[in-house]
Amino acid sequence: MSDTASTTTLWRPTGPVELDLVRESGWRAWPPRLPEQPIFYPVLNEDYAIRIARDWNVKHDGAxxxxxxxxxxxxxxxxxxxxxxxxxxxxxxxxxxxLDEFNAHIVGEIEVVRAFRAEA
Structure with missing residues (x-):
């Protein structure tokens, strides 16, 4: 967790469906959780986010x-x-x-910093 001014940088590994919903929000908010998802969990370092996106999301979502x-x-x-x-x-x-209150405290836009896709 790094502090710059009054903000903290967080990362979130995500699949294509959730990313489409973030895009629809104008890159400003995370979508509501599904009934089987009682917790939204952003992570505190990029390496951990990479491992989840690459090793879990690709396997289950293709990207x-x-x-x-x-x-x-x-x-x-x-x-x-x-x-x-x-x-x-x-x-x-x-x-x-x-989550709505959490989204209201996002400063700036959510940005994609890495993408992983299944091998063809």
């Missing part, structure tokens, strides 16, 4: 993307950092019912 975005740092303090495995496997757990 995986790593996005980067900035969120108001003061707002993020309500979400403790969760370790989901090794020392660098860090993420935030945002309850689905708080």
């Amino acid at each position: 995986g993307f790593v996005t980067r975005f900035e969120v108001d740092t003061a707002f993020l303090r309500r979400y403790p950092v969760r370790r989901a495995g090794g020392e660098t496997i860090l993420e935030l757990w945002v309850p689905a019912e708080e």
Whole structure:
């Protein structure tokens, strides 16, 4: 988690369907969670996001993307950092019912920084 001014950089690995919904938002918001997705989890480092996009999203969706975005740092303090495995496997757990408020604290646009596709 890096602080620049009053924002924190987060990453999110995503598949093509979710990315299309982000594009439809004008690159400003994450779509609502599905009923089986009670948590939205952005991650705290690009390497972890790459591993998920490349190794999970490609396998299940045919493509995986790593996005980067900035969120108001003061707002993020309500979400403790969760370790989901090794020392660098860090993420935030945002309850689905708080996603609209989370989106309101995104500063700037969500950008795609890496793309992975299944081999033909």
